[in-house]
Amino acid sequence: MVRTFFPRNRGFNVRASCIKSVSGTRVEDDSSTLDSSRMAYGRFLLPNMFYHSGHASLKFTVSRRELSSQADASSTKDQDDLEDGFSELETPAADSEYGKDEFNDIKDGEEPREELEFSDTEVEPSEKKVRRRAQSEIFKLIDSSPTTSVHVLMDKWVEEGKELSRQDIALAMVNLRRRKLYFKAFQLSEWVVSKSQLEVTERDHATRVDLIAKLRGLHEAEMYIERIPESFKGETVYQTLLASCVAQNNLKKAEETFNKMKDLKFPLTSFVWNQLLLLYKRHDKKKIADVLLMMENENVKPSPFTYKILIDAKGQSKDIDGMDLIVEKMKAQGIEPDIRTKAVLVGHYKTAGLEKKAEDMLKEMEGENLEENSWLGRYLLPLYANLGKADEVGRIWEVCQASPRIEDCLAAIEAFGKLKKIDEAEAVFEMISKRWKLSSKNYSVMLKVYANNKMLAKGKDLIKRMAESGCQIGPLTLDDLVKLHIQAGEVEKADTILQKAIMQSQLKPLIISYIAIMEQYAKRGDVHNSEKILHKIKQAGYTIRLRQYQILVQAYINAKLPAYRIRDSMKADNVFPNRDFANLLAQVDGFRKNPASDLLD
Known part of the structure; x- marks a missing residue:
């Protein structure tokens, strides 16, 4: 079987090989190359949109193009720093894996994911007003009975002869997912599929795949797909699995799912390619050009979401001119950047020190009449x-x-918290606490203000108040609590809190909570505890990345100790050093020889 692969390359320059057909297969002719700085990329890709230095090649087969990933030893530090998802547009991996009945929201600055009718992230906020306010009667029933099984509630609903419509079920599902009540949503989807009160569709199974992946992991989601009747194992189910792999940052599983879809000859829509773009934006941005070229070969036009990903990728690379060119190309295709995209542009302009451009974009976002569009205030x-x-x-x-x-x-x-106007922030918080029943997410915003301003006592009081209100402490609140203690210099206490939360509630903390603690131990040169946290990250089921080993090596450097087995450990975790990290690793190589040792030998 001949595979198409994304090669190990540098930069965004695409070296597109001439393809010749030979005996039913295509072979690569290296004698002809096409530089992307001169490449007219169909009708939509800007010629030099992803031009940098170096080159990349693509190999094609007639039957399919498969993807395989091998860590790139030459990837840059900027790319490695992105792998845990700390950009303006992104949310950390596995944020979606909340415990039962947990309804923490995604962190501020979340990466909008393009989902299959499971969310409305691609809808302009002004168009969401009716949908956001709409709540189904079924959702109200479930929300008002938090301790009762959804199965019991729905059985009673049917026994009482109440109307059961597909629309109300779908709306209830949207409301539950928006509140991050994934376990309740799972129970509802389970009831729909098992009770046969409504005709079961492929989308019902796809919804279950998504929720199983969030609550129980990708392996269980795959096992569920194996049990689905063949007539329901369609494109939507596998697209959902692919999106779940990307949401959980599982590069290998995402590529396997993509290849499976190729094998099954499912149409590769812009949604599928966007998932790959999201994945490689986090892990290996030089592959973005390869994906775009493959999209062109498949004659798939970019969606607004495609442009959004490309804009953020360029911004992360600090290529502001390239980012602006993508925006121009986007507009030339008749696609206007939405509010979220403009917010991303503002963030990248600010990071690049272009405050005037950032302010101009904000004025453009605000428009002529803020009073009529006050919903823009949240941005x-x-x-x-x-x-x-x-x-x-x-x-x-x-x-x-x-x-x-x-x-x-x-x-x-x-x-107000960012501006260190604590009194104003507290006044707003007290106002909303009197007007609405607050969720964990609401408390988390105020807790973050206290953490960022090193106000440990107030943060502890807020946590007590939150518990008294009946809110559960989920991964996001736990992360804020960890960082609250770190900011106060209480690293060991933060570590203890994290471990207690795991023991008491079987909670899966966010990977960034572990990393925040690990970084503090590394700064102290505490190798033992740095290694302990690395082990905990593995136990939690997260994929180990280069970033974690960078922190560990820094612990060894600060402790002035050699690291004898670290290369073996990296190999076992399928982690490969880039050039910068290789230089760092050499400093702690216990077997490294120096001129003095050579003389003594």
């Missing part, structure tokens, strides 16, 4: 705060508080 408030524009934050909040929504209020708390 504008934290962005202006990032620029240190206290007057603008105050002005926008004055408009929003005339008719506040909870999203606007949370954005105001975040913004």
